[in-house]
Amino acid sequence: MDQLDKLKKEWQSREQELPKVSYNSIYKMLLKKSSSIVKWIFIISVIELLFWISLYFVIPEDNIEVMNEMGIGDIMFYSNIVHFIIFGIFIFFFYKNYQSIQVTDNTKVLMQNILNTRKTVRYFVYYNLGMFVLVSIAIDSYFYSRSHQLYEIMDFANKGIPEEGFATTFIISQIIVGVLVIGLLIVFYWLVYGILLKRLNRNYKELKKMDD
Amino acid sequence: MNKELEHSFVKQLEENQNIVHKICRLYTNDQDSHNDLFQEVTIQLWRAFPKFRGDSKFSTWMYRVALNTAITLYRKSKRQINTQDFESISFKIKTEEYDDTIEQQLKLMYGAVKKLNDIDKALVFLYLEDKSYREISKTLGITEVNARVKMNRAKEKLRKTLNP
Numbered sequence: 001m002d003q004l005d006k007l008k009k010e011w012q013s014r015e016q017e018l019p020k021v022s023y024n025s026i027y028k029m030l031l032k033k034s035s036s037i038v039k040w041i042f043i044i045s046v047i048e049l050l051f052w053i054s055l056y057f058v059i060p061e062d063n064i065e066v067m068n069e070m071g072i073g074d075i076m077f078y079s080n081i082v083h084f085i086i087f088g089i090f091i092f093f094f095y096k097n098y099q100s101i102q103v104t105d106n107t108k109v110l111m112q113n114i115l116n117t118r119k120t121v122r123y124f125v126y127y128n129l130g131m132f133v134l135v136s137i138a139i140d141s142y143f144y145s146r147s148h149q150l151y152e153i154m155d156f157a158n159k160g161i162p163e164e165g166f167a168t169t170f171i172i173s174q175i176i177v178g179v180l181v182i183g184l185l186i187v188f189y190w191l192v193y194g195i196l197l198k199r200l201n202r203n204y205k206e207l208k209k210m211d212d
Numbered sequence: 213m214n215k216e217l218e219h220s221f222v223k224q225l226e227e228n229q230n231i232v233h234k235i236c237r238l239y240t241n242d243q244d245s246h247n248d249l250f251q252e253v254t255i256q257l258w259r260a261f262p263k264f265r266g267d268s269k270f271s272t273w274m275y276r277v278a279l280n281t282a283i284t285l286y287r288k289s290k291r292q293i294n295t296q297d298f299e300s301i302s303f304k305i306k307t308e309e310y311d312d313t314i315e316q317q318l319k320l321m322y323g324a325v326k327k328l329n330d331i332d333k334a335l336v337f338l339y340l341e342d343k344s345y346r347e348i349s350k351t352l353g354i355t356e357v358n359a360r361v362k363m364n365r366a367k368e369k370l371r372k373t374l375n376p
Contacts, residue, residue, distance in 0.1 A: 008342070032251055
């Protein structure tokens with residue numbers, strides 16, 4: 001290509017026209033903070049982790065009491081412990097991936113590592129969403145099958161709520177809330193990672209195409 | 213970090229900063245983004261510097277880190293590509309040596325390179341820097357054959373942009 005080669009010939013000869021950053025300015029830059037995508041993936045993922053963990057601390061005492069009185073307090077306690085162990089495993093993999101991101105790798109390996117980190121976070125979210133759905137279904141069907149007991153524990157009679165139709169209203173409202181929560185989580189995840197990694201994904205596909 | 217390491221790093225970067233500036237010009241469209249990317253590359257280079265063992269030349273190592281930062285790590289500003297912009301920051305040819313037609317052609321070519329996707333831009337940039345296909349393939353992580361194929365396709369894209 002004639003024109004590109006002409007440009008190539010000129011390329012090296014115009015270096016004096018490039019800006020010059022002084023020794024001191026470069027020195028000062030060493031103290032600045034990075035604003036790279038990886039850093040943001042990391043920050044957002046940590047916030048996500050904290051968010052999920054904090055949910056366990058904002059559950060009102062009343063709810064725990066209701067669980068205990070319904071006879072599933074122990075099951076909930078032990079399943080939470082298992083849940084947190086799985087959390088720990090995710091955190092471990094997450095850090096392992098994060099550390100493998102080396103800007104000195106070749107471009108393809110670097111992108112692969114960033115996308116792997118993202119994949120771990122994605123599995124983490126899938127796991128959380130899946131658990132949320134499963135636990136909700138299990139608890140709701142258990143409560144539904146014992147709606148009379150629940151009605152008494154919640155003291156709805158004194159609050160003027162009739163028992164007739166209570167079970168149906170309960171299960172419908174639980175489903176609506178559950179679907180809303182899942183919907184919000186999906187939108188949040190799609191927005192955050194979709195925007196951050198769109199270009200990267202596109203670039204990775206470009207590189208991958210060459211090997212196919 | 214020890215002072216000696218800092219001094220050695222800053223000195224080498226100061227001497228080789230043209231590489232980073234050229235990448236910044238290709239991957240950004242205004243002076244602010246140029247400076248942002250320059251700073252980000254500097255930070256990434258400095259972070260990776262303790263692992264730089266001198267197996268390769270400092271400049272060779274810089275190509276990889278700087279391109280990786282531009283392609284994968286850097287968050288572009290939301291500014292849309294403004295065709296006026298590249299005119300003002302694209303390179304200037306010394307007019308006494310070349311007639312206007314050649315200058316215009318080169319400007320158009322540079323503009324077409326800027327419009328390529330991130331990966332093609334990296335390929336063409338390394339080609340303009342007179343890197344061998346072996347070096348290009350090692351930097352990007354593709355085979356030499358693919359680098360050649362991809363380069364030919366990029367040239368084809370440039371040709372189409374210039375002669376639609």
